Amino acid sequence: MSIETLRLARDRYRNSDADPGHSPAWFSARMDDWVREACEGRLAPAGSTLVLALGGYGRGELYPFSDIDLLVCLPESDAPDPQLLAEALFLPLWDSGFDVGHGIRSISETISLAAADFEVLCSLLDARLLYGSADLFFDFQRAVTQSLVIPFRAELVGWLAGRHEARHKQFGDTTHLLSPNLKEGRGGQRDHQTTQWLEILCRAAGDDAAFLSSFEREALSQCAGFLSLVRVALHRVSKRKNDVLHLELQPEIAQSIGFGPANDRDSVERFLSELHKAMAEITLLCRLCLDKVRSLAGTRGSGASNVETGLDFSILVADPANIVELFWHSAQTGIPIGWHTRRIIQDRFPALSRELSWQLPIVSRFEEILCSVYAAHALDQMLEIGFLNLFVPEFAAIEHLVQFDAYHKLPAGPHLVETVRNLASFDLGHEFLADFLFPQSSDPCLRWAALLHDIGKGNGDHAAKGAQLSREILGRLGYDDNFVHECAFLVEHHLLLVHTATRHDLGEESVIMELAQTLGSLLRLDRLTLLTWADSMATGPKAWNPWIENLLRETYFKTRKVLEHGIMSDETLVHRLSTLRDSLRSSRPQHFSIRDFEGFLAVMPARYLMQTAQGRIIDHIEQVHAFRGRSDTAPFHLSWEHRPQSRSLRVTLVSTDRPGLFARVCSALAKHGMSVLGAELCVWDDKTVVDVFWVTEPLDMLYAEQTVDAFESSLAQLFADEKKLDQLPVRITSRLKKVYALDRDLVRVQLDNTVSDFHTVLSIQAPDVPGLLATVSLCLYRLGVDLVFAKIATQKDKAMDILHIREGGEKIPDSECESLERTLRLLICSLYV
C-alpha cells in the first residue's frame, strides 16, 4: 500500500459518512499494511530488527485522529542505518499529517528504559509485531515479563492504582460531568486498559484462575465496544483529536451512532444514559480488578487483613438480612465491600427478585443506614452492586436516566444518592441556616424523601408521580400512614421553594402567605428547605450558588416569621381555613357557577377569611360581583345598613385598589359628619378592595338616606377629580369640633418595622375626634405612602387604629420612621384646638 493509498483510507475513515466497517481495527490493519510495505526491501522479513506497534496501535485500536506509536528495536550488532529506517517509516507519516510517536533503540535499551519508566513498560505490554522475527519478538516479550513485569509487579500495581486515583481526581466523576472525557475520565478507555494490564500482571505471576467471570468479561467487552464507537464518532464530529464529549457535540454524536435525530432530546438522553451505564460498569470492573490484584500482590498495606483487603462474608449472604448487615457494617466503618463478596451477593439476586417477603424484616436496618453519616457510602455500593434496584425496584427505571441540559451533572440514580450524601454531611457548622436546619438533617422522613424525590422522573410531572410512587414504596415497606403522607408531601413539593423564590415576588405578603399555608408548619418548612438545598447541591453549580441561596434565605426567613408569629402561627389555621372554605362552598348562591365562586375564594387573603363572618363574606361576594358587573364606569360600589343598637351605620365599599382610596373615603365621611368608629380594610389578591366602615349615624336618621347619598356623591367627585383631594384640608363641621385641654401624651403614634417583613405597622392611639382618620390618611397619601390593611377601632372615646403601610412597595425605611411619627403626631394634635 502506498502512502497515498493510506492517506485516502485515513480521509475516508475520518469522514462522518464513513462505511460502518471502517473501525479502529480496520484502520489499524491498513496502517499495518503500509508499515510492512515500507519495511520491505529495507529489512529482512524475519530479521533481527523488530518493528513494533505500541499503545493503542499495538492493541489494534486506531481512532480517526489517534497517534501512531511505533518502536524499532535494533539488534545489538549489524544494525541497519537508523536514519534510513526513520526516513522510510516516519517521514512519510509525518508528511501525511499523522502524529507519530517513535523510537529507535536496541532491545536492551528498551528494557532499561521500561525499568525506569512504567509508562514505557505499560506501552510494551501492548506491543504487537509488525515486521521482523516472530521468535525474536517472543524472546523480547519474555524478557519484558521476566526482567520487568515479575520483579516489579507489586510496584507496577501500586503505580497503576496511583495513576487510577490521580486520573479520577483530575477528571472528576467523568460519567457524571456534563462533558465526559472518554479516554482519561472515570470509566473511560484508560480504565479499560488498566483492567487489561492488570490481567497481564496476574498471568505473569502464574495466576491461571479466571481473572474475570465470563459474565464480567462479556459486560466489559460490550461496554468497551460502545465506548469505542462513541470515541470514533467524537473524533469524526470534532474533526480533530478530541476525547472530551462536549455538551454541544452530544446531539450530533447521538444521531451518528443511531440513537435518533439530533434535535430529539429523548434520543440524546437515551444515548447519554447508555454511555453512563457503560462507563459506570467499566469503573466498577476496573476497581474490582484493582482490588483483586492488590490483594493477590499484597500491595494494600502490610498484614493483608480483612480490613485492608475488603470485607468478605461469602457464607452469610444466603440470608438477605446479612446482606444488609454487610452494607451496614461497611457504612459504619467506611470499608468497601470486596469484589468477591459483591459477586456472591449478585448471585443471590435472581432468587430474591422472585419474591419480596424478605424486604419487610430489613426495613429498619435499611433506615438506620439511610439516616447514618455514611449513608451515601452504603448507597453507592448498593447502587453499584444492584441491591438498591432489588430493594426498591422503581429505582431501576431511573438509575441511568440522564437529563440533557447544562444543569444536571448527575444521572438520576447517582443524583438521589448524592442528595442523601449532602444531608449526611450537613453539620452544625454549615453556613446555610444550620442552626435551624441541622436538627432535621438525619430525620428518617427527610432521608427517604431525599432518596425518592426524583423517582418519578421521565414521567411528565415527576414531582406528582414521585409522590405517588413514594406512597406505594413506603406503604409496601410497612411505614405508617402519617410517615408515608409526610414523605410524599416532601417529594411532591420538593421544587416549591425554588419556584417560589425565583418566579414570584417575595415582596408580596400574599406570596409568602400562600407558601406558609401550603407548608402549614415550621417542621415542614425546615425539612423542605433542607431538601431543597441538598437537591440543588446535588444537581449542579447552576442550581446552587450565592444568587439562589440569597433568594432561598429570604423565602425561608419570611415564611418562618409568618409561621412563627404571624397569622399562620396558629397550627390549626390551615385546617380552619380549609373548613371555612368548605363551609362557604356549601353556602354558594346558586347564581354563581362553581368555577366563578372558586375564583372569589382563591383571591381572599387568609386574614380576611378568618376575621369575617361567613354571611358577610357571601354578602361581599355579591357586592363585588355587582361592582364588576356594572355597566357604568363608577369607580366604586357602596352599600350601607343602619345598626340601631350601636347607633351606627355599616358602610361597605367595593372598589379597585388605588393610591388615596382610604383618604378619599375618610375625607368624604368627615365632610358629612360621619365619624369612623371602626373599620376593617382589606385588599384581595386581585386588587379588589372590600372596606367596611362603622360610622356614627347622622344626627337626624330621618335623612339618613340623603346623607349617605350626599356622601356617595362627594366620594364620586373625589374619585373623578384627584385635584380635589389635593386641595382638601379636612373640612370638619364646626359644631362638631371640640376643645380639649389636651394632655399630649394621650396621643401616641408609633411605627414598627419588626412585626412584618412586608409592611410597616402604624399604631395610633388618640382621643377620638372627627377628622382624625381623614387627617392621617390624607397625610399618608400626600407622602406617597400606601395603605395595605387597617383595623380601626374606637374604645369609648379613644381611637385605636392599626394601619399596615408601605412606600414604593417597601417598608418605611427605619431612618424615616421617626420623622413620619413626628409629622403625624403634630397633625393629630392640631385637631384638638
Add this chain to the structure above:
Amino acid sequence: MKRVEIITRPYKLDEIKEALTGMGIQGMTVTDVRGFGRQRGHKEVYRGAEYQVDFVSKVKIEIVIDDDVLDQTLEVIQQAAKTGKIGDGKIFVSTIDNAIRIRTGESGGSAL
C-alpha cells in the same frame, strides 16, 4: 447599534423574554446577579444577631439592537418589568461600535 442592559427582579425574566421575542429580538444574554440600590433587602435575625441583607438577587438581561428600535424596546421592557414598587430595577443604554457574527463574518446590523 445600542446595547441595552436591564437589571430587574428574577421573576420578571420570563415576561421580559416573551416581550422581547414578541417584537422580534432573537438574542439575549442572561446573568444571575446580586446588588443593591434603594431596595435594601431585608433584615434577618440569625445566630443571635440582627443584620441587614443588602445584596438582593436580580437578573441582568443584555441585548444589542438597532438604533431605530431602541425607543420601542425600552417601552416594551418597562411595561413588562414594572410593578411600581422599589426594586423594579434599571435599564442602561450604551452605544456599540460594531458587532460581528463569528460563523459568517457578517458585521454591523446584519450580525444582530
